Amino acid sequence: xxHRFSVNFKLLGIGLLFVTLIKMCAVVGIDIMRHLTxxxxxxxxxxxxxxAVGSLSGSSFYHLLPQAHADLMDENREPMHSSLHLxxxxxLGVYAFFFCVKLIKIIFEIRKKNVLKIAKN
Numbered sequence: 001x002x003h004r005f006s007v008n009f010k011l012l013g014i015g016l017l018f019v020t021l022i023k024m025c026a027v028v029g030i031d032i033m034r035h036l037t038x039x040x041x042x043x044x045x046x047x048x049x050x051x052a053v054g055s056l057s058g059s060s061f062y063h064l065l066p067q068a069h070a071d072l073m074d075e076n077r078e079p080m081h082s083s084l085h086l087x088x089x090x091x092l093g094v095y096a097f098f099f100c101v102k103l104i105k106i107i108f109e110i111r112k113k114n115v116l117k118i119a120k121n
Contacts, residue, residue, distance in 0.1 A: 061087050
């Protein structure tokens with residue numbers, strides 16, 4: 001059985017327009033980054049990489065995690081809203097882990113500086 005569908009050209013045009021604008025922003029960004037100093041370039045690249053990692057990890061949690069738990073699906077194999085609780089807790093766990101690692105690094109750096117101060121005196 002073939003499904004008939006109508007093509008909404010206005011919606012298609014708007015979608016194409018926004019995809020084109022987003023791609024042009026990337027091209028302009030690449031052109032601007034060529035003229036930055038090395039230090040500024042490294043800081044901006046770090047920021048962009050963090051945005052990319054955040055969006056990919058968020059997307060994986062919100063799209064793949066509900067698929068892994070069959071009990072959180074309805075009869076049409078669509079995720080129910082109760083899966084959001086599991087997803088939020090999972091994301092908070094990942095961020096808590098990275099926060100703890102960063103905190104431990106800071107504590108060790110402070111201890112290292114204190115040991116060096118004591119050794120100098």
